[in-house]
Amino acid sequence: MTVASKLPKVGTTIFTVMSRLAAEHGAINLSQGFPDFDGPAPLLARVTHYLTHGYNQYAHMAGVPALREQIASKVATLYGRAVDPETEITVTSGATEALFCAITALVRPGDEVILFDPAYDSYQPAVDLCGGITHRLPLAAPDFKPDWQRLRDTLNDRTRLIVLNTPHNPTASVWDADDIATLRELVRDRKLYLLADEVYEHIVFDGRRHESLLRCPELYARSLVVSSFGKTYHTTGWKLGYCIAPPALTEELRRIHQYVTFCSNTPIQHALADYMAEAPEHAQELSAFYQAKRDRFLGLLAGSRFRFTPAAGTYFQLLDYSEISDEPDTELAVRLTREHKIASIPISVFYAEPPPTRLLRFCFAKDDRTLERAAEILCSL
Numbered sequence: 001m002t003v004a005s006k007l008p009k010v011g012t013t014i015f016t017v018m019s020r021l022a023a024e025h026g027a028i029n030l031s032q033g034f035p036d037f038d039g040p041a042p043l044l045a046r047v048t049h050y051l052t053h054g055y056n057q058y059a060h061m062a063g064v065p066a067l068r069e070q071i072a073s074k075v076a077t078l079y080g081r082a083v084d085p086e087t088e089i090t091v092t093s094g095a096t097e098a099l100f101c102a103i104t105a106l107v108r109p110g111d112e113v114i115l116f117d118p119a120y121d122s123y124q125p126a127v128d129l130c131g132g133i134t135h136r137l138p139l140a141a142p143d144f145k146p147d148w149q150r151l152r153d154t155l156n157d158r159t160r161l162i163v164l165n166t167p168h169n170p171t172a173s174v175w176d177a178d179d180i181a182t183l184r185e186l187v188r189d190r191k192l193y194l195l196a197d198e199v200y201e202h203i204v205f206d207g208r209r210h211e212s213l214l215r216c217p218e219l220y221a222r223s224l225v226v227s228s229f230g231k232t233y234h235t236t237g238w239k240l241g242y243c244i245a246p247p248a249l250t251e252e253l254r255r256i257h258q259y260v261t262f263c264s265n266t267p268i269q270h271a272l273a274d275y276m277a278e279a280p281e282h283a284q285e286l287s288a289f290y291q292a293k294r295d296r297f298l299g300l301l302a303g304s305r306f307r308f309t310p311a312a313g314t315y316f317q318l319l320d321y322s323e324i325s326d327e328p329d330t331e332l333a334v335r336l337t338r339e340h341k342i343a344s345i346p347i348s349v350f351y352a353e354p355p356p357t358r359l360l361r362f363c364f365a366k367d368d369r370t371l372e373r374a375a376e377i378l379c380s381l
């Protein structure tokens with residue numbers, strides 16, 4: 001029997017495609033965004049502890065209370081906002097689940113949703129499943145900031161949701177306070193919601209500050225803010241994240257979350273709660289940790305024919321290859337993996353209408369030896 005697909009345009013994600021190709025060809029994998037080093041040893045020890053001490057049954061639907069307390073305390077310290085763990089914080093199975101539940105909770109058939117391209121690839125399918133209509137507004141090199149006038153012209157009475165992502169994957173750009181002020185002014189008189197994908201909240205460089213929507217009371221009142229423990233604790237495979245939103249929005253989010261997963265992994269939630277309490281400096285030191293990796297990687301590429309603007313945040317670096325090749329990025333990414341044994345991500349796949357840029361995304365969440373071997377190859381091109 002054939003199935004009329006609800007997502008006919010969706011194929012295998014580029015991350016799976018490139019990681020598989022990297023494995024097939026024995027290539028250094030700087031494509032998919034995951035560290036090639038482990039999370040902190042004391043955190044891993046706490047997981048072992050909870051796994052072996054009977055913490056293996058369903059957790060609270062909204063998340064282990066101790067973990068929600070820790071998230072609230074971090075938000076108060078970093079962003080100056082008091083959020084109620086009981087009514088405003090929901091722990092989810094990765095940021096991916098939070099994003100899916102948020103979009104599903106809000107978007108009704110015919111509602112319009114704004115995405116900024118290049119857009120992380122999980123947003124559009126969720127909107128499609130809800131019967132929403134997306135407007136994909138391009139972010140242009142070199143700074144990849146929104147074209148605010150175009151956003152203003154696109155907003156209308158059917159606009160239900162704007163999805164934003166800062167620090168931004170795949171361009172590594174970071175919104176500043178002016179961007180937030182402009183957004184605030186643009187949405188002020190409109191009945192729409194904001195979904196802020198802030199999974200790289202702890203990875204911003206060169207003295208920048210992460211402008212979380214949690215800092216702005218006026219915007220928070222209409223926002224769902226999503227983060228990921230995978231990015232912060234070098235444990236992407238644990239798939240744990242969370243969503244913070246005002247009580248009425250949280251209630252709607254939980255209506256969906258309850259039937260998507262009900263709850264997330266119990267022992268890991270307990271372990272994270274302990275580790276957040278014991279080592280708050282981990283998150284605070286993450287920017288410096290990744291900035292050193294970015295600088296090391298870019299230092300090694302100084303003699304290459306790639307051109308670049310240093311990443312402002314995240315653990316991704318865009319490299320412009322126009323002096324090396326005029327192939328489309330999708331073809332070059334595959335050829336580099338097959339012939340030169342280095343895998344990257346072509347960014348055109350994240351655009352509805354790709355601009356004529358020549359950019360590949362490289363993940364530098366790798367140990368120094370991996371970065372050195374990668375740079376050696378890149379410098380030989």
Ligand SMILES: Cc1ncc(COP(=O)(O)O)c(C=O)c1O
Binds near residue numbers: 228
């Ligand atoms: C921008 C962005 N949002 C969401 C996610 C998903 O996070 P998680 O692995 O916690 O589901 C990722 C992971 O790469 C990401 O880059």
